[in-house]
Amino acid sequence: xxxxxxxxxxxxxxxxxxxxxxxxxxxxxxxxxxxxxxxxxxxxxxxxxxxxxxxxxxxxxxxxxxxxxxxxxxxxxxxxxxxxxxxxxxxxxxxxxxxxxxxxxxxxxxxxxxxxxxxxxxxxxxxxxxxxxxxxxxxxxxxxxxxxxxxxxxxxxxxxxxxxxxxxxxxxxxxxxxxxxxxxxxxxxxxxxxxxxxxxxxxxxxxxxxxxxxxxxxxxxxxxxxxxxxxxxxxxxxxxxxxxxxxxxxxxxxxxxxxxxxxxxxxxxxxxxxxxxxxxxxxxxxxxxxxxxxxxxxxxxxxxxxxxxxxxxxxxxxxxxxxxxxxxxxxxxxxxxxxxxxxxxxxxxxx
Amino acid sequence: xxxxxxxxxxxxxxxxxxxxxxxxxxxxxxxxxxxxxxxxxxxxxxxxxxxxxxxxxxxxxxxxxxxxxxxxxxxxxxxxxxxxxxxxxxxxxxxxxxxxxxxxxxxxxxxxxxxxxxxxxxxxxxxxxxxxxxxxxxxxxxxxxxxxxxxxxxxxxxxxxxxxxxxx
Numbered sequence: 125x126x127x128x129x130x131x132x133x134x135x136x137x138x139x140x141x142x143x144x145x146x147x148x149x150x151x152x153x154x155x156x157x158x159x160x161x162x163x164x165x166x167x168x169x170x171x172x173x174x175x176x177x178x179x180x181x182x183x184x185x186x187x188x189x190x191x192x193x194x195x196x197x198x199x200x201x202x203x204x205x206x207x208x209x210x211x212x213x214x215x216x217x218x219x220x221x222x223x224x225x226x227x228x229x230x231x232x233x234x235x236x237x238x239x240x241x242x243x244x245x246x247x248x249x250x251x252x253x254x255x256x257x258x259x260x261x262x263x264x265x266x267x268x269x270x271x272x273x274x275x276x277x278x279x280x281x282x283x284x285x286x287x288x289x290x291x292x293x294x295x296x297x298x299x300x301x302x303x304x305x306x307x308x309x310x311x312x313x314x315x316x317x318x319x320x321x322x323x324x325x326x327x328x329x330x331x332x333x334x335x336x337x338x339x340x341x342x343x344x345x346x347x348x349x350x351x352x353x354x355x356x357x358x359x360x361x362x363x364x365x366x367x368x369x370x371x372x373x374x375x376x377x378x379x380x381x382x383x384x385x386x387x388x389x390x391x392x393x394x395x396x397x398x399x400x401x402x403x404x405x406x407x408x409x410x411x412x413x414x415x416x417x418x419x420x421x422x423x424x425x426x427x428x429x430x431x432x433x434x435x436x437x438x439x440x441x442x443x444x445x446x447x448x449x450x451x452x453x454x455x456x457x458x459x460x461x462x463x464x465x466x467x468x469x470x471x472x473x474x475x
Numbered sequence: 476x477x478x479x480x481x482x483x484x485x486x487x488x489x490x491x492x493x494x495x496x497x498x499x500x501x502x503x504x505x506x507x508x509x510x511x512x513x514x515x516x517x518x519x520x521x522x523x524x525x526x527x528x529x530x531x532x533x534x535x536x537x538x539x540x541x542x543x544x545x546x547x548x549x550x551x552x553x554x555x556x557x558x559x560x561x562x563x564x565x566x567x568x569x570x571x572x573x574x575x576x577x578x579x580x581x582x583x584x585x586x587x588x589x590x591x592x593x594x595x596x597x598x599x600x601x602x603x604x605x606x607x608x609x610x611x612x613x614x615x616x617x618x619x620x621x622x623x624x625x626x627x628x629x630x631x632x633x634x635x636x637x638x639x640x641x642x643x
Contacts, residue, residue, distance in 0.1 A: 158567055160567060161567075162566065163550075163551045163565055163566045164563060164564060164565060164566055164567075166561060166563040167551060167553065167561075167563070167565045167566070243563065265593070268593075269596070272595055272596060272597075273596075276597070277595050278566075278567030279594065279595050279598075279602075280567075280570055280571075280590075281589075281590065281594075281601070281602045281605030281606055281609070282589055282590060282605070282609065283570055283581065283590055284590030284592055284593075284594075286564075286567040286570050287564075288563040288564055289562065289563055289564070290564065290577060290580060290581055290584060291584055293570075293581065293585075294585065294590050294592060295590075295592035295593065297592070349584070349585050349586070350585070351581065351584075351585040351588055351590060352585050352586060352588025352589065352590070352591060353591060353592065354591050354592050354593075355592045355593055
């Protein structure tokens, strides 16, 4: 199995050293680009896909930011290996379907990566810890400029960068933040918040982006529109609304501690107890309990724990990470056993 | 109050109402329970739900059947019917080949707008000029609509000059 070394190191953005990292798990900017003169991937024959991939791989080699990137041929991967990359937010759900001449290029720290021949010829992304969308945009903008020197992007003055789906045309940019909102969920305010977010032109999705459900109190919010606004305006808009949600979550956390202090201490303590003592743990249960633990850590109820440990735990215990780590496929029972053991070990180290 | 019919089935009464304001333009969707559920609108909060995506689905239904014999894209050879079925365009030239269908669709998704973000370094000058010309044309249309002919004449002259300079 591939990626064993990768499974033992955490992505850079999991460190949790960005601003507001207690609530903003990560932020991400992505750009969709197409090459002039080639059919879009959903329609393209293999010969065209190959030509596109050659051109982009060549541009990567000439890029200062990406020349040392690891190039992964997605068609050579097993379904577990693809799942592994999805869990690490390096590829999309769409990309897990595989197919020939589909590539992922990722730099070592996994903050900068790109998919070749996903829905569009090129999907470039940057992920940062916490609320640093402006930084994410600055980096992706520079990489995009560099790649453009060796590629002819499909572009029209009126519609901007052209994409396979008209919902992405224009800037081709999606700016998103992954938010951990356990207090707003507990206070049953989350639906109102998400509703008002959508009225402000943002869209809320689940943990792994498009087509996935909200789990472990994580919500991904991103801009809905890509055409008619400058990239900086989109970034600013998403950032400002995220700030407001962060403020709401902070207030909800304070209120929760003030009004239901004993219940919260009880729940966090119990979650810790189960995580520290269980010998079998499903991934759903782990997500739910870790979410409580993460809240407890932010409320300073668990002095020995820090954001990084918690963030890493969230990733460590997902099904594909576990199997890649072990280097073999595991039955659900062995996975639950291994998951419980890893959590116990990690928690015993901090206390 | 007058009963409103669902915009999808056009049979049942609409009782799910969605409203969105983008750039001062109000867009509304009215669906019945059953169609709303089919569109994944059963729950109060829907991960992955977005009005443009829904609109995209709806516009599909509104496209007249005559489209089936419509033109083919000069780049990829697909018809608009092919593209519509898959929900993905065939190539970048589709944006020009199918502009009579795509312009209203793009307006429905993004509002009546012009790209104002980043442009590729190659051809930057032309893109800027295109945008200026577009802006003046829109102003000209507006002036004619308001019967401000003096202003319209000025705008027309400005446009001619710009287009001449651009070609030079």
